[in-house]
Amino acid sequence: MAGTSSNVHFHDIPDVVLATIFSLVADTRTRNAMSLVCLKWHLLERSTRKYLTLRGNVRDLFLLPTCFRAVTDLDLSLLSPWGHPLLDSSPNSFLLAQLLRQAFPSVVSLIVYIRNPSTLHLLAPQWPDLRHIKLIRWHQRLPTLPLGTEFSTLFEHCRMLSSLDVSHFHCWTEDLPPAIEAYPTLAASLSQLNILKHSSAEGFKSHELLAITASCPNLRELLATCIFDHRFVGFVGDQTLLALASNCPGLSLLHLVDATSLSNVRSDLNDDGYTSEDASINHAILGDVFAGLPLLEVLVLDVCHNVRDAWPALELLNSRCPKLKSIKLGQFHGICRDRDSRPDGIALCQGLESLSIKNSADLTDTSLEAISLGCPRLSKFEVLGCKKITAKGIWKLTHVLRNTLVDVKISFCKNLNSVSSLKAMEPIRDRIERLHIDCVWDSVDNSENQTGSSSSTEETRLKKKSKSHDVGNDNSFSSRTWSKLHHLSLRIAVGELLTPLSTAGLDDCPSLEEIEIKIEGDCRDQRRPCMDTLGLRFLAGYPSLSRMLLDCSGVIGYALTAPPGYADLSLWERFFLNGIDNLNLNELDYWPAQDMDMNQRSLFLPAAALLAQCGSLRKLFIHGTANEHFMMFLLRIPTLRDVQLREDYYPAPENDTSTEMRVESCRRFEDALNSINRHIPD
Numbered sequence: 001m002a003g004t005s006s007n008v009h010f011h012d013i014p015d016v017v018l019a020t021i022f023s024l025v026a027d028t029r030t031r032n033a034m035s036l037v038c039l040k041w042h043l044l045e046r047s048t049r050k051y052l053t054l055r056g057n058v059r060d061l062f063l064l065p066t067c068f069r070a071v072t073d074l075d076l077s078l079l080s081p082w083g084h085p086l087l088d089s090s091p092n093s094f095l096l097a098q099l100l101r102q103a104f105p106s107v108v109s110l111i112v113y114i115r116n117p118s119t120l121h122l123l124a125p126q127w128p129d130l131r132h133i134k135l136i137r138w139h140q141r142l143p144t145l146p147l148g149t150e151f152s153t154l155f156e157h158c159r160m161l162s163s164l165d166v167s168h169f170h171c172w173t174e175d176l177p178p179a180i181e182a183y184p185t186l187a188a189s190l191s192q193l194n195i196l197k198h199s200s201a202e203g204f205k206s207h208e209l210l211a212i213t214a215s216c217p218n219l220r221e222l223l224a225t226c227i228f229d230h231r232f233v234g235f236v237g238d239q240t241l242l243a244l245a246s247n248c249p250g251l252s253l254l255h256l257v258d259a260t261s262l263s264n265v266r267s268d269l270n271d272d273g274y275t276s277e278d279a280s281i282n283h284a285i286l287g288d289v290f291a292g293l294p295l296l297e298v299l300v301l302d303v304c305h306n307v308r309d310a311w312p313a314l315e316l317l318n319s320r321c322p323k324l325k326s327i328k329l330g331q332f333h334g335i336c337r338d339r340d341s342r343p344d345g346i347a348l349c350q351g352l353e354s355l356s357i358k359n360s361a362d363l364t365d366t367s368l369e370a371i372s373l374g375c376p377r378l379s380k381f382e383v384l385g386c387k388k389i390t391a392k393g394i395w396k397l398t399h400v401l402r403n404t405l406v407d408v409k410i411s412f413c414k415n416l417n418s419v420s421s422l423k424a425m426e427p428i429r430d431r432i433e434r435l436h437i438d439c440v441w442d443s444v445d446n447s448e449n450q451t452g453s454s455s456s457t458e459e460t461r462l463k464k465k466s467k468s469h470d471v472g473n474d475n476s477f478s479s480r481t482w483s484k485l486h487h488l489s490l491r492i493a494v495g496e497l498l499t500p501l502s503t504a505g506l507d508d509c510p511s512l513e514e515i516e517i518k519i520e521g522d523c524r525d526q527r528r529p530c531m532d533t534l535g536l537r538f539l540a541g542y543p544s545l546s547r548m549l550l551d552c553s554g555v556i557g558y559a560l561t562a563p564p565g566y567a568d569l570s571l572w573e574r575f576f577l578n579g580i581d582n583l584n585l586n587e588l589d590y591w592p593a594q595d596m597d598m599n600q601r602s603l604f605l606p607a608a609a610l611l612a613q614c615g616s617l618r619k620l621f622i623h624g625t626a627n628e629h630f631m632m633f634l635l636r637i638p639t640l641r642d643v644q645l646r647e648d649y650y651p652a653p654e655n656d657t658s659t660e661m662r663v664e665s666c667r668r669f670e671d672a673l674n675s676i677n678r679h680i681p682d
Contacts, residue, residue: 011040018044019044019047019048022034022044022045023048023050031045031049046067046068046070047069047070048070049068050070050072051071051072052068052074052075052104053075054074054075054076054078054079055078055079055080055642055644056080057080057081057666057667057670058080058086058087061096064100064103065103066102066103068104069103069104069105069106071104071106071107072107072108072109073108074104074107074109074110076110076111076112077111077112077134078644078646079113080644080670081663081666082113082644082645082666083113083115083647084115084663085115085116085118085119086112086113086114086115086119086123087118087119087122087123088116088118093122094122096122097122097123097126100123100126101126101127107130108127108130108131108132109131109133110123110127110130110132110133110134111133111134112133112135112136113136113137114135114136114150114169115137115139116142117142117145117149117150117153120150120153120154121153124153124154124156124158125157127158128157128158128159128160129160130161131160131163132162132163132164132192133154133158133163133165134165134166134167134168135154135165135166135168135169136168137168137169137170137171137199138168138170138199138648138649138650138651138652139170139651139652139654140170140651140654141170141171141175147172147174147175148174148175148176148177148179149175150171150175151175151176151179151180152182152183155179155180155183156183159183159186160189161186161189161190162189162190162191162192163190163192164190164193164194165192165194166194166195167195167196167198167199168198168648170200170650170651172202173202173203173204173208174208176208176212177208177211177212177215180211181211184215187215187216188215188216188217189218190216190218191218191219191220191221192221193212193219193221193222193223194221194223195212195223195225196224196225196255196257197225197259198262198650199650200650201259201260201262201263202225202259203225203227203258203259204224204225205226205233205234205235206226206227206235206237206240207234208234209224209226209236209240209244210240210243210244210247213243213244213247213248214247216247216248217247218250219248219251220251220252220253220295221251221252221253221255222248222251222253222254222255222256223253223300224255224256225262226256226257226258227258227259228258228280228281228303228304228305229258229277229279229304229305230277230279230280230305231277235280236256237279237281238280238282238286238289239285241256241281241285241289242285242288242292244289245288245289245292245293246292249292249293249294251293251295251296252295252298253296253297253298254298254300255298255300256300256302256303257300257301257302257303257330258302258303258304258305258330260304261302261304261330266385267359267385269412269414270414272361272387273333273359273360273361273362273385273387274306274361275304275306275331277305278305278306279303279305279307279331281303281307283307283308283309283310283311283312283313284312284313286307286310287312287320290313290317290320291320293320294320294321294322295321296321296323296324297321297323297326298324298325298326298327299317299321299324299326299327300327300328301328301330301332302329302330303330303331303332304330305331306331307332307333308333308334309333309334310329310332310333310334310335310345310346311337311344311345311346314332314335314345314346314348314349315344315348317346317348317349318348318349318351323351324349325351325353325354326352326353327352327354327355327356328354328356328357328358328382329346329356329357329358329360330358330359331358331359331360333360333361333362334362335357335363336363336366336367336370338362339366340370341366341370341373342370343374343375344370345367345370346371347367347370347371347374347375348374349374349375350374350376350377352375352377352378353377353378353379353380354379354407355371355378355380355381356381356382356383356384356409357383357384357386358382358383358384358385358386359384359386360386361386361387361388363383363386363388363389364388364389364393365388365389365392365396366393367389368389368393368394368396369400371397372396372397372400372401376401376404377404378401379404379405380405380407380408381397381405381407381408381409382408382409382411382436383409383410383411384409384412384413385411385412386413387413387414388415389413389416390415390416390420391415391420391423391424394410394416394421394424395423395424398424398425398426398427398428401428402431405428405431405432406428406431406433406434406484407434407435408425408428408435409435409436410424410437411436411438412438417438417440417441418437418439418441418500418501418504419441419505421437421438422437422504422505422506429480429481430481430482430484431484432482432484432485433484433485433487434485434487435482435487435489436488436489436490437489437490437491438490438491439496439500439501440493441496441497441500480507480508481508481510482508482509482510482511483510483511484511485509485512486511486512487512487513487514487515488512488514489516489517489518490515490516490517491520492517492518492519492520492534493520494521494523495529495530497531497534497535498538498539499538501535501538502538507541509542510542512542512544512545513545513546513547514546514547514548514549515539515542515547515548515549516548516549516551517549517550517551518551519534519550519552519554519576520554521555521556522555522556522557523555523556523557523558523567523572523593524556524557524558524562524566526566527566528566528571529567529572529575531575532574533575533578533579534575534576534577534578536576536577536578536580536582536583537578537579537580537582537583539583540582540584545584545585546585546586547585547586547587547588548583548587548589550576550577550588550589550591551589551591552573552576552590552591552592552593553592553593553594553601553623553649555569555572555594556593556594556595557569557593557594557595558595559594559595559598559602569592569593570604570606570607572593573592573604573606573607574606574607576593576607577606577607577611578610580611580614581614581615583614584616585614585616585617586616586617586618586619587617587618587619588611588614588617588619588620588621589621590603590607590621590622590623591623591624592604592607592624599651599653600625600653601623601647602624602625602626602627603622603624603626603627603630603631604630605630607630608626608630608631608633608634609633611634611637612633612634612636614637615637615638615639616639617637617639617640618639618640618641618642619643620634620637620640620642620643621643621644621646622643622645622646623647623648623649624645624646624647624649625647625653626645628668628669631665632672635672635673635678638679638680638681639680639681640680643673645666
């Protein structure tokens, strides 16, 4: 401000300009800090807030904020007690619904947990101008409820809906088609429909999918779980896809996945990569489907059954769908001809920015080179379950795309362990921002030698080639610093350790802010852990790490007494969480391991004690249940401000006879957490 008059003040900025500045700030904590500066800033911040996630307990009506009248996007799904009927805890449910309407009169987008139909009956009339709604329910649908009742209630009162998301809402596939057909005007106005079934293993049958799309001809985005197995009645084949394209020709996003693809079941690493059955999808008809969707920008087809010789249809995508930016294919074989490195098949899609290839049995290093040469704009690349590719092919791809590629995922590929995957990232090590690898440590020394020699050979060859193509400065290859990596995702088998990561090449990540660790495996087949810790304390070497997602939901074990010589889940939790107190985390999402026989995912005593030692935690979300006594341990964390137990898995327990997750237990814990006697530093 040098050279300006000393009388000029920040408040002299016109209110319209200042309001625009405030509206551009997205971070919630930053906005809250701005609102504390002065009364004018407080009013401006509240009047420009558009997004709000409401927390707290629904019984505390006196705490309902009334200053966010400009909020258009409201999330009510995380109110406490989580998963309980939203309005049933109030003595006057209708009054509470009206208070919500008066506090947030401008809402056009709503997210809400619907435990029973009464919630929709009370809330839907309050916001008749809703444009988008997302329904959430992990508890089972009431079996006595007539088909389509909940959707009919919603459609009756919210006639202006253009977007509906039920991807995390447990219902029957038979519920939606009759409700949509009963409201043709509303169905015709829908432009976005998400009917992926994360909350169950069911998929929509072909006649249900066609009934929905026939009623919604103006859809621009469709995401759905289907049945592609031709052995089942109502399977989706090429004729269904052709009819779907005819029903909704304006689609820009088409996302169809088989119901089995949403499970954690993985194929055998030693098989040939082909399934026992082929999908009823012909590549010639598939080409006609693409021709019927000229506005397509995002395509996801994960069919879980063989689609062979797909390259002729995929070659048509470049001409038939010129706006295509993102593709994800599952169980598609022959996506490239694989004759040489010249682009063909999917590699002719020159405008692609994101490509994910899953379980392609004949994908080779030659195919990867063709893709890198034919798709020069790729910024995101994922390869999962492809058993013929090697580190040499990945290294070639990252070298050619090192000016654009910033997001890479390599998972469950037979010839790629952790060391070889990381070495293949060498050309983009100083540029990559997001990375996923599997923690596979077998034959590490051997893979180091093989990858090192092959990478060196390819680097020498491609250095000469790059001089004429101006693909970048090869001096960056010598850097061992992952300077821009801010998100790291790891998959690790139960019983394995994280400590080899440093020797594998991930020791210097100065910008890493978030790490996601998914642990999978059956503890019932293993003896007690051979070490005392998974190795979380190693992550203390990442100075910027502040958020962690530790997902042990794929771990199966004994919740109660284990057989002699084996460990129950409490000991395995000690193994997973030991050393977490060494990390300077602000936010932690934790999914406990499960006992499938008892449908139990609980926080045990060792886990509660170890989490209580995380002295910097501000937010803690436990995706399971916990005993009230164990939850009280968490009050020892001086900075803890936001805690919640969420049973967001299917089927969520209906009733618990212990002290876990009871309404009164949650109330007592929240009262203690928010007590005026707790001093929170910030």
